[in-house]
Amino acid sequence: MIVLRPARLGLRIARACAAHLAAGGIDATIIDPLDLDLPTPFKPHFAYASGRAPEVLDALARQIADADGYVMVSPEYNHAMSPALADLLNHYGNSLYSFKPSAIVTYSAGQWGGTRAAVNMRTFLSELGCLPVSAMVHIPHAQDVLSEDGTYAEGVDSDRWAGYLDRCLQQLAWWAEAAEKQRATSETTEAFNRDPSQRDAP
Incomplete structure:
Protein backbone atom coordinates (compact mmCIF):
# COMPACT_ATOMS: atom_id res chain seq x y z
CA MET A 1 0.00 0.00 0.00
CA ILE A 2 1.37 3.41 -0.98
CA VAL A 3 0.52 6.31 1.30
CA LEU A 4 0.87 9.71 -0.32
CA ARG A 5 1.38 12.61 2.03
CA PRO A 6 1.62 16.28 1.14
CA ALA A 7 5.09 17.78 1.22
CA ARG A 8 6.10 19.20 4.58
CA LEU A 9 6.35 22.91 3.84
CA GLY A 10 7.14 24.53 7.18
CA LEU A 11 10.80 23.62 7.28
CA ARG A 12 11.52 25.16 3.88
CA ILE A 13 9.84 28.39 5.04
CA ALA A 14 11.92 28.40 8.23
CA ARG A 15 15.10 27.78 6.24
CA ALA A 16 14.29 30.67 3.92
CA CYS A 17 13.74 33.01 6.87
CA ALA A 18 16.98 31.87 8.53
CA ALA A 19 18.89 32.48 5.30
CA HIS A 20 17.46 36.01 4.97
CA LEU A 21 18.41 36.79 8.56
CA ALA A 22 21.90 35.36 8.08
CA ALA A 23 22.37 37.53 4.99
CA GLY A 24 21.73 40.51 7.26
CA GLY A 25 24.31 39.34 9.79
CA ILE A 26 21.78 37.93 12.26
CA ASP A 27 22.26 34.50 13.82
CA ALA A 28 19.12 32.41 13.63
CA THR A 29 18.38 29.01 15.13
CA ILE A 30 15.53 26.89 13.77
CA ILE A 31 13.51 25.21 16.50
CA ASP A 32 11.34 22.47 15.01
CA PRO A 33 8.61 21.04 17.28
CA LEU A 34 9.00 17.68 15.54
CA ASP A 35 12.62 17.49 16.71
CA LEU A 36 11.65 17.80 20.37
CA ASP A 37 10.43 14.97 22.55
CA LEU A 38 8.10 17.08 24.67
CA PRO A 39 6.63 15.42 27.75
CA THR A 40 3.12 14.03 27.62
CA PRO A 41 0.61 14.59 29.02
CA PHE A 42 1.12 18.33 28.74
CA LYS A 43 2.83 19.93 31.71
CA PRO A 44 4.34 23.40 31.29
CA HIS A 45 7.93 24.16 32.22
CA PHE A 46 6.94 26.52 35.01
CA ALA A 47 4.79 23.83 36.71
CA TYR A 48 7.80 21.71 37.61
CA ALA A 49 9.61 22.16 40.91
CA SER A 50 12.91 24.00 40.56
CA GLY A 51 15.51 21.76 38.94
CA ARG A 52 13.00 19.00 38.16
CA ALA A 53 11.92 19.88 34.61
CA PRO A 54 12.95 17.56 31.75
CA GLU A 55 16.19 18.64 30.08
CA VAL A 56 14.43 19.19 26.75
CA LEU A 57 12.28 21.88 28.39
CA ASP A 58 15.23 23.45 30.20
CA ALA A 84 2.41 21.81 17.32
CA HIS A 91 5.16 25.23 27.80
CA TYR A 92 6.55 28.58 28.91
CA GLY A 93 5.26 31.67 30.68
CA ASN A 94 5.57 35.10 29.15
CA SER A 95 8.56 36.05 31.30
CA LEU A 96 10.81 34.25 28.79
CA TYR A 97 9.38 35.97 25.71
CA SER A 98 8.60 39.41 27.10
CA PHE A 99 10.03 42.67 25.85
CA LYS A 100 11.13 41.04 22.60
CA PRO A 101 9.49 41.32 19.16
CA SER A 102 8.18 38.54 16.98
CA ALA A 103 7.43 38.17 13.28
CA ILE A 104 4.54 36.16 11.89
CA VAL A 105 5.20 34.05 8.79
CA THR A 106 2.37 31.84 7.56
CA TYR A 107 2.00 29.58 4.56
CA SER A 108 -0.31 27.17 2.84
CA ALA A 109 -0.43 24.78 -0.08
CA GLY A 110 -3.50 26.69 -1.29
CA GLN A 111 -4.29 30.26 -2.16
CA TRP A 112 -4.66 31.98 1.22
CA GLY A 113 -1.15 31.60 2.61
CA GLY A 114 -2.32 31.06 6.18
CA THR A 115 -3.64 34.61 6.60
CA ARG A 116 -6.42 33.56 8.97
CA ALA A 117 -3.90 31.81 11.22
CA ALA A 118 -1.90 35.04 11.32
CA VAL A 119 -4.85 36.93 12.79
CA ASN A 120 -5.10 34.31 15.53
CA MET A 121 -1.34 34.43 16.14
CA ARG A 122 -1.34 38.19 16.81
CA THR A 123 -3.37 37.81 20.00
CA PHE A 124 -1.52 34.66 21.05
CA LEU A 125 1.94 36.22 20.69
CA SER A 126 0.83 39.48 22.30
CA GLU A 127 -0.28 37.53 25.38
CA LEU A 128 3.18 35.95 25.53
CA GLY A 129 4.70 39.43 25.56
CA CYS A 130 6.63 39.09 22.28
CA LEU A 131 4.59 41.63 20.35
CA PRO A 132 4.39 40.96 16.59
CA VAL A 133 5.79 43.57 14.24
CA SER A 134 3.26 45.10 11.88
CA ALA A 135 4.63 43.53 8.69
CA MET A 136 3.72 39.89 8.16
CA VAL A 137 4.57 37.29 5.51
CA HIS A 138 1.98 35.02 3.91
CA ILE A 139 3.11 32.45 1.35
CA PRO A 140 0.36 30.83 -0.73
CA HIS A 141 1.24 27.76 -2.82
CA ALA A 142 4.44 27.51 -0.76
CA GLN A 143 5.46 24.30 -2.51
CA ASP A 144 5.78 26.31 -5.74
CA VAL A 145 7.66 29.22 -4.16
CA LEU A 146 10.38 27.51 -2.12
CA SER A 147 12.45 24.37 -2.51
CA GLU A 148 13.11 22.01 0.40
CA ASP A 149 16.41 23.69 1.20
CA GLY A 150 14.69 27.08 1.55
CA THR A 151 15.92 28.53 -1.75
CA TYR A 152 13.51 29.91 -4.31
CA ALA A 153 12.03 27.45 -6.74
CA GLU A 154 12.87 27.66 -10.42
CA GLY A 155 10.83 30.26 -12.27
CA VAL A 156 9.90 32.20 -9.14
CA ASP A 157 10.42 35.98 -9.05
CA SER A 158 13.04 35.70 -6.32
CA GLU A 180 17.68 44.84 23.49
CA LYS A 181 19.06 48.33 24.14
CA GLN A 182 16.06 49.23 26.27
CA ARG A 183 16.29 46.02 28.31
CA ALA A 184 19.97 46.75 28.95
CA THR A 185 19.40 50.31 30.17
CA SER A 186 16.17 50.18 32.15
CA GLU A 187 14.32 47.97 34.55
CA THR A 188 11.49 45.90 33.15
CA THR A 189 8.03 45.98 34.64
CA GLU A 190 6.96 43.22 36.99
CA ALA A 191 3.97 42.55 34.74
CA PHE A 192 5.95 40.00 32.74
CA ASN A 193 8.20 38.67 35.46
CA ARG A 194 5.65 37.17 37.82
CA ASP A 195 4.66 33.54 38.02
CA PRO A 196 1.85 32.87 35.48
CA SER A 197 -0.51 31.90 38.30
CA GLN A 198 -0.15 35.37 39.80
CA ARG A 199 -0.82 37.47 36.71
CA ASP A 200 -4.59 37.66 37.05
CA ALA A 201 -4.68 38.74 40.66
CA PRO A 202 -3.62 41.95 42.43
Whole structure:
Protein backbone atom coordinates (compact mmCIF):
# COMPACT_ATOMS: atom_id res chain seq x y z
CA MET A 1 0.00 0.00 0.00
CA ILE A 2 1.37 3.41 -0.98
CA VAL A 3 0.52 6.31 1.30
CA LEU A 4 0.87 9.71 -0.32
CA ARG A 5 1.38 12.61 2.03
CA PRO A 6 1.62 16.28 1.14
CA ALA A 7 5.09 17.78 1.22
CA ARG A 8 6.10 19.20 4.58
CA LEU A 9 6.35 22.91 3.84
CA GLY A 10 7.14 24.53 7.18
CA LEU A 11 10.80 23.62 7.28
CA ARG A 12 11.52 25.16 3.88
CA ILE A 13 9.84 28.39 5.04
CA ALA A 14 11.92 28.40 8.23
CA ARG A 15 15.10 27.78 6.24
CA ALA A 16 14.29 30.67 3.92
CA CYS A 17 13.74 33.01 6.87
CA ALA A 18 16.98 31.87 8.53
CA ALA A 19 18.89 32.48 5.30
CA HIS A 20 17.46 36.01 4.97
CA LEU A 21 18.41 36.79 8.56
CA ALA A 22 21.90 35.36 8.08
CA ALA A 23 22.37 37.53 4.99
CA GLY A 24 21.73 40.51 7.26
CA GLY A 25 24.31 39.34 9.79
CA ILE A 26 21.78 37.93 12.26
CA ASP A 27 22.26 34.50 13.82
CA ALA A 28 19.12 32.41 13.63
CA THR A 29 18.38 29.01 15.13
CA ILE A 30 15.53 26.89 13.77
CA ILE A 31 13.51 25.21 16.50
CA ASP A 32 11.34 22.47 15.01
CA PRO A 33 8.61 21.04 17.28
CA LEU A 34 9.00 17.68 15.54
CA ASP A 35 12.62 17.49 16.71
CA LEU A 36 11.65 17.80 20.37
CA ASP A 37 10.43 14.97 22.55
CA LEU A 38 8.10 17.08 24.67
CA PRO A 39 6.63 15.42 27.75
CA THR A 40 3.12 14.03 27.62
CA PRO A 41 0.61 14.59 29.02
CA PHE A 42 1.12 18.33 28.74
CA LYS A 43 2.83 19.93 31.71
CA PRO A 44 4.34 23.40 31.29
CA HIS A 45 7.93 24.16 32.22
CA PHE A 46 6.94 26.52 35.01
CA ALA A 47 4.79 23.83 36.71
CA TYR A 48 7.80 21.71 37.61
CA ALA A 49 9.61 22.16 40.91
CA SER A 50 12.91 24.00 40.56
CA GLY A 51 15.51 21.76 38.94
CA ARG A 52 13.00 19.00 38.16
CA ALA A 53 11.92 19.88 34.61
CA PRO A 54 12.95 17.56 31.75
CA GLU A 55 16.19 18.64 30.08
CA VAL A 56 14.43 19.19 26.75
CA LEU A 57 12.28 21.88 28.39
CA ASP A 58 15.23 23.45 30.20
CA ALA A 59 17.31 23.56 27.02
CA LEU A 60 14.50 25.19 25.06
CA ALA A 61 13.89 27.67 27.90
CA ARG A 62 17.51 28.77 27.62
CA GLN A 63 17.17 29.26 23.85
CA ILE A 64 13.99 31.28 24.24
CA ALA A 65 15.51 33.44 26.99
CA ASP A 66 18.72 34.07 25.02
CA ALA A 67 16.94 35.17 21.83
CA ASP A 68 16.36 38.85 21.03
CA GLY A 69 13.39 38.14 18.76
CA TYR A 70 11.34 35.34 17.25
CA VAL A 71 10.11 34.36 13.80
CA MET A 72 6.97 32.26 14.20
CA VAL A 73 6.32 30.05 11.17
CA SER A 74 2.94 28.37 10.93
CA PRO A 75 0.44 26.80 8.55
CA GLU A 76 -3.28 27.21 9.17
CA TYR A 77 -5.42 24.67 11.03
CA ASN A 78 -9.12 25.51 11.38
CA HIS A 79 -8.41 29.23 11.00
CA ALA A 80 -5.77 29.02 13.74
CA MET A 81 -2.04 28.47 14.15
CA SER A 82 -0.30 25.11 14.09
CA PRO A 83 -1.22 22.96 17.12
CA ALA A 84 2.41 21.81 17.32
CA LEU A 85 3.67 25.40 17.53
CA ALA A 86 1.02 26.39 20.07
CA ASP A 87 1.87 23.34 22.19
CA LEU A 88 5.57 24.20 22.14
CA LEU A 89 5.04 27.87 23.04
CA ASN A 90 2.52 27.08 25.77
CA HIS A 91 5.16 25.23 27.80
CA TYR A 92 6.55 28.58 28.91
CA GLY A 93 5.26 31.67 30.68
CA ASN A 94 5.57 35.10 29.15
CA SER A 95 8.56 36.05 31.30
CA LEU A 96 10.81 34.25 28.79
CA TYR A 97 9.38 35.97 25.71
CA SER A 98 8.60 39.41 27.10
CA PHE A 99 10.03 42.67 25.85
CA LYS A 100 11.13 41.04 22.60
CA PRO A 101 9.49 41.32 19.16
CA SER A 102 8.18 38.54 16.98
CA ALA A 103 7.43 38.17 13.28
CA ILE A 104 4.54 36.16 11.89
CA VAL A 105 5.20 34.05 8.79
CA THR A 106 2.37 31.84 7.56
CA TYR A 107 2.00 29.58 4.56
CA SER A 108 -0.31 27.17 2.84
CA ALA A 109 -0.43 24.78 -0.08
CA GLY A 110 -3.50 26.69 -1.29
CA GLN A 111 -4.29 30.26 -2.16
CA TRP A 112 -4.66 31.98 1.22
CA GLY A 113 -1.15 31.60 2.61
CA GLY A 114 -2.32 31.06 6.18
CA THR A 115 -3.64 34.61 6.60
CA ARG A 116 -6.42 33.56 8.97
CA ALA A 117 -3.90 31.81 11.22
CA ALA A 118 -1.90 35.04 11.32
CA VAL A 119 -4.85 36.93 12.79
CA ASN A 120 -5.10 34.31 15.53
CA MET A 121 -1.34 34.43 16.14
CA ARG A 122 -1.34 38.19 16.81
CA THR A 123 -3.37 37.81 20.00
CA PHE A 124 -1.52 34.66 21.05
CA LEU A 125 1.94 36.22 20.69
CA SER A 126 0.83 39.48 22.30
CA GLU A 127 -0.28 37.53 25.38
CA LEU A 128 3.18 35.95 25.53
CA GLY A 129 4.70 39.43 25.56
CA CYS A 130 6.63 39.09 22.28
CA LEU A 131 4.59 41.63 20.35
CA PRO A 132 4.39 40.96 16.59
CA VAL A 133 5.79 43.57 14.24
CA SER A 134 3.26 45.10 11.88
CA ALA A 135 4.63 43.53 8.69
CA MET A 136 3.72 39.89 8.16
CA VAL A 137 4.57 37.29 5.51
CA HIS A 138 1.98 35.02 3.91
CA ILE A 139 3.11 32.45 1.35
CA PRO A 140 0.36 30.83 -0.73
CA HIS A 141 1.24 27.76 -2.82
CA ALA A 142 4.44 27.51 -0.76
CA GLN A 143 5.46 24.30 -2.51
CA ASP A 144 5.78 26.31 -5.74
CA VAL A 145 7.66 29.22 -4.16
CA LEU A 146 10.38 27.51 -2.12
CA SER A 147 12.45 24.37 -2.51
CA GLU A 148 13.11 22.01 0.40
CA ASP A 149 16.41 23.69 1.20
CA GLY A 150 14.69 27.08 1.55
CA THR A 151 15.92 28.53 -1.75
CA TYR A 152 13.51 29.91 -4.31
CA ALA A 153 12.03 27.45 -6.74
CA GLU A 154 12.87 27.66 -10.42
CA GLY A 155 10.83 30.26 -12.27
CA VAL A 156 9.90 32.20 -9.14
CA ASP A 157 10.42 35.98 -9.05
CA SER A 158 13.04 35.70 -6.32
CA ASP A 159 13.67 39.45 -6.08
CA ARG A 160 9.99 40.10 -5.41
CA TRP A 161 9.80 37.40 -2.75
CA ALA A 162 13.09 38.46 -1.16
CA GLY A 163 11.83 42.02 -0.85
CA TYR A 164 8.62 40.75 0.71
CA LEU A 165 10.42 38.64 3.33
CA ASP A 166 13.03 41.29 4.01
CA ARG A 167 10.38 43.93 4.73
CA CYS A 168 9.13 41.84 7.64
CA LEU A 169 12.45 40.46 8.86
CA GLN A 170 14.22 43.82 8.73
CA GLN A 171 11.41 45.30 10.78
CA LEU A 172 11.90 42.48 13.28
CA ALA A 173 15.65 43.15 13.40
CA TRP A 174 15.07 46.87 14.03
CA TRP A 175 12.70 46.23 16.91
CA ALA A 176 14.93 43.48 18.33
CA GLU A 177 17.89 45.86 18.46
CA ALA A 178 15.79 48.63 19.99
CA ALA A 179 14.28 46.32 22.62
CA GLU A 180 17.68 44.84 23.49
CA LYS A 181 19.06 48.33 24.14
CA GLN A 182 16.06 49.23 26.27
CA ARG A 183 16.29 46.02 28.31
CA ALA A 184 19.97 46.75 28.95
CA THR A 185 19.40 50.31 30.17
CA SER A 186 16.17 50.18 32.15
CA GLU A 187 14.32 47.97 34.55
CA THR A 188 11.49 45.90 33.15
CA THR A 189 8.03 45.98 34.64
CA GLU A 190 6.96 43.22 36.99
CA ALA A 191 3.97 42.55 34.74
CA PHE A 192 5.95 40.00 32.74
CA ASN A 193 8.20 38.67 35.46
CA ARG A 194 5.65 37.17 37.82
CA ASP A 195 4.66 33.54 38.02
CA PRO A 196 1.85 32.87 35.48
CA SER A 197 -0.51 31.90 38.30
CA GLN A 198 -0.15 35.37 39.80
CA ARG A 199 -0.82 37.47 36.71
CA ASP A 200 -4.59 37.66 37.05
CA ALA A 201 -4.68 38.74 40.66
CA PRO A 202 -3.62 41.95 42.43
